[in-house]
Amino acid sequence: MTRYVLMRLVQGVITVWFIATVTFFVMHSIPGNPLLNEKAVSDQVQEQLEKKYGLDKPVIVQYGIYMWNMIRGDFGLSFKQEERPVNKIIAERFPVSAILGILAIVIAGMGGILWGALTALYRNRWPDVVIIILVILGISVPSFVFATVGQLGIVVANRMLGFELLPVAGWGTIWHMLVPALVLGLGTMAFLTRLMRTSMLEIVNADYIRTARSKGVPVAQIFAKHQFRNAILPVVTVLGPSIAAITTGGFVVENVFAIPGLGRTFVEAVQQSDYTVIMGTTVFYGAFLVLMVIVVDLVYALIDPRVRLQ
């Protein structure tokens, strides 16, 4: 077991290295220079700037320098937020995104599994139909529409109540997080609901359920011990990447609700060709994701003893 985990971790490091390399070269192959400014500067000043950030060297040398610094855990200084270390930017922004992401994934996971189980139990009866319609509504509205509508909802609610039920935007207390997390988790929740339902329905017909039923095992026990536990398996599989995606992919939500998270930082960095921030966030995100995948695989093995860890 320990050996397996260690091996996975080593492989993970290699994966991260690959990610860093590919991202580095893709980034440098896109024209656009982080040092260009709206107000043009003379060629001389441009050269001075490029020298300062080491952009005058060949790309391969820059790559070598970057990798060496990365190994030492230094992502360099941001081009746009001048003189600020990328490490510090990530350290500030990631906890925000992580907290929001955890809340969103919990809402999505719990909601998805519960609704999914319910729809499967009430297959083709009205609770199933109602939930499925809601789910489809949930996935057929883009997140930016949800975010805006959700915020407008808060405005209207606050005005009708005459006091502040929830803050419209900003960050800091649990009240700031509820609506953004819900908006962020909605798509995943809908997805998990459907996945859970399918998974449950497949298992209803599985041989071991039939056996258990014919043996006279109480229905509740079948549900709890067999159906539910087995049905969760595929859900857990997608949960891993979803966690990472949600944690860092909240650009729209962070933008609308003025949340100082990593998603916003990344998209803004891409728009401004802020090389070091792009690299730092990508590598960090890659490492985080690889770690989540490893964790999920371990959890998977715990839930499902048939899956052996080789």
Add this chain to the structure above:
Amino acid sequence: MVDTVQAPKSSVSTSSVWQLVKYIFLAFTLMLLLLTCLHFVTLGLGIGTESNAAVDFESNSITLNLGSEPPQLNSTRSTDMVSGQILGHVMEGLIRYGPNNEILPGIATSWDISELTGTFYLREDAYWSNGTPVTAHDFVFAWQTAVDPETKSQYAFILYPLKNAEAIKSEIMAVEELGATALNDYTLQVELEQPTPYFIKLLAFFTYLPINREFYESTEGRYGTNAEDLIYNGPFVISKWQHGSRLRLEKNHTYWNKDETRLDAIDFGYILSDPTATINLFATEKIVMAGLQAENIERALANGWPIKEHVDGSVFYLGFNHREERPTSNRNLRKAIQMVCDQEELVFKVLKTPGNRPGESIFPVWLKGVEGFFRDEYPAPKHERNIELAKQYLNNALNELGLSEPPRLMFLTGDSEFSTKHAEYYQNLLKQNLGIEVRIDQQIFQQRLEKMTSGDYDIVAAGWGPDYDDVLTFGDLFTSWNANNRGLFKNDELDQNVQIAQQSSDPRTRMEAMDRVQHILYEEAAIIVEYERGSSYVADDRVQGVTRRAVGTDPDFTRAYLVKPETE
């Protein structure tokens, strides 16, 4: 064949529902627990913003939104408007602008400026927020730092009127050679490279702000990156700077003119660029000011909010690519496009917001001329849409270019939502009237700059905001030596006239030269001026004394104060 497997009578039973209810209950409890944990984690990390009311009478403070975060606040290296706004609140230069945009004494109480030299007499009661006095050495140090090639300042050019500034930036001279010397602690002497009639107006620009050397060096290169890595000599100090979420200003008690500062705190509590979300914050009385777009003006009206207007001073235009290999280097083609443009239609039917003025000249109406306004004294060239004439121009252009059908043009524009609509408008305009196919090339900011610089476009949507309050801030834009002339327009007569305006100290000569410039630009259709930007915004009327201006700190809250509504 009969199915041997019997379908269960029902897949649901009461007990499995009960089991599910138990799960739900468990999940709910876990959820509450998690929420509590997250709540305390957030508080513990201290990354939160407090949600204050827009106007807080008790603490005599207001809350505002920032469209973006200042990259850093080292005045020698700042380039953006937001940094300029914050610096204008926390720092003070030799002069400052008053509520009616008049020049007021700042750190300098008086000054004598002749053709090539200037002497500034500094007040002795000005202190930095750490208690050290503000001296002439601070100005010399800041200016030397700004032109020092090591600093890599992108705005060093604004100091070029100072003697030897350009040579220092070009690594020809040492920084000590700069034409600025402290005769003593409170007298600053300035030498100019050549007569610069608008020099006094430049002094309000942020690159001219002072920096305390001792403190600057103690920050080890972090100067201006955090609240604690700055000291202040203006009406406010930054008391808290949470990157990405908040910037709080508090009254500076060491400021010499602190009696004029009437607010105790200005809290930029949100960093938010989404226009609808900003309006939502205003609607719930979280911020005192919010910009309006064409889409949400009606919402503001329907809510009965007080709407105000502001001319931000910038001019927007279509820039042509004058490189030889491009079809737009042909004057007749440019004239054809110019003749189908109707700036009034653009402003009234596409921009749809009041305050914008149809563009007639690169010089906006607010620029001062000899005595009054430049544009009153020297009217812009008359323009009227003329499709027939445009078609003639197009035919001539096609003959000259040796083409049988109009060339396809690339329209380079930005990635904002308005950019799209704006580009689509011109696409339709040129297609319907001239049969010119236009392809829209939408690029994110850095890529657009790259393409503009390398000349990979035919037409580009561009704009220019003033740096200082003189016609030249717009006038020298299309000279052959200006790096911002990315379309590489070259006209000797224009170059000569700009040189006249730069060197002459006679206002009439200068303005006449600039009048030639606006006519050359029109006759050659070097660019098509579209509109002078004006914006509408909603503002809380409990906050008074806010100044908005085209050049300098905007909006300026340094003299703002709170008024309690009478009804309460």
Add this chain to the structure above:
Amino acid sequence: MTELSFKPTTVDSDIEQTSRPSLSYWQDAFVRLVANKRAIASLVVIVLLLIFAFIAPHVFWTIKHDVQNLDRTSEPPWINRKAMVLPDQDDWQDVHVAAANGEHQAPTALEVVGEPTTSRVRLKWDPVPNAFGYRIYRNIIEPTEDIPLGLSMGVNETGTHVSFEDRLAIRQKPYWYSVVALNEDGTEFEAAKTIYVRPQLAITVSEALELTKAENVQPGDTVSLFWHPLGTDYLGRDMLARLMKGAQVSLTIGIVAPLLFIVLGIIIGSVSGYFGGVVDAGLMRFTDFVIALPFLLFMILFKLLFVPSGDTENWMSKFQEFLGIEGGMLAMVVALVLLSWPGIARLVRGEVLKIREQGYVDASRLLGAPNSWLIGRHMIPNTMGVVLVSFTFAVPATIFTEAFLSFIGMGVVPPTPSWGSMCNDGIRTMEMYPHELLFPALFISITVLAFNLLGDGLRDALDARMRSRE
């Protein structure tokens, strides 16, 4: 007993026959799919959507999606279309009068000159004594003590200039115009004069001639304008035509990209799960690697590769013209396919791992079934359930990815619309012109619903254990 009692029966060969024809797996699935009413209904809807996207714009609704009419922007479908005809040349001279005497603070008389129309509203008023200018306001609700005068439309800089022409985006609805006199320093007088105006839709004679094809139209006549069944957008373009064009983009991207990346995901996932060991570990690490690649960067890269800038004659643009796809779409599909398969691959692998351990797979293997048979016959059909669910989710997710890219300015090249970018435009004006959000959102919902129900039906049909259900 009679002879009859012991008559031997004839062999009835029918008895040996099976009651149902023997069906292959896929035939059986097809039969069950056809029997599923909801699935068939959604299939019909999808076909209709495809007709809407690819045939209707050429046959039923040939209005161009990119033709603008700046006089009829953001019109809901239910708006009045009776327009007044105005002369082509309709210039108006500013009114200047001598300074007035008296005490009044606000203009005593404020009137509309001529008929107020959506192309212009003209106001004239009596001068105010001691006024150095006037400011003109417009509001959409009546100004009162608590409600301000509204939007400042402009300033007249002399006290003798007593007229104003408003041309700023006037709509067919009530307005309240107010005029207030100004002091020398630009501050306003205490009192204002307000007038109620309801502008009428108007077009010029030449526009009317072109539109109605009539031979004679006089100024002052009333003509009925063209009807836009779903209204118009910000630039006055027909929403129905844009929705059709948008359907081409959204459905192409939304169906083609998921189909491709799901196939890729199934192949990689099933191979990985089935073979296990080194193959599995290698492929899964590759999957982890691809998941973590930043989509946005690759999108920019592909866009630069596939969207030719200056050079329109290169092979890439010719290739795209040949395929008949709009600029930017190819880049998006490629980026989506290359970077979106890992989710499916992981899902399929998880299922295959589970199925691999099932008894019937072992049995099949013992009987000597080759790997391809096992994967094709057992693994893939049994993973279809989750795959189809993923597909039905991938369709809207892809449509939204496209919308998100449009949101940050990297979507399809304008003026080509997509449902996502139309939603994006609509959300801004949601409160004032809900039709701009409603219709594209409705189309997305219908598409998503249809694919979901079809996916459900397909899953049930493919799952052999579902034979006796429903």
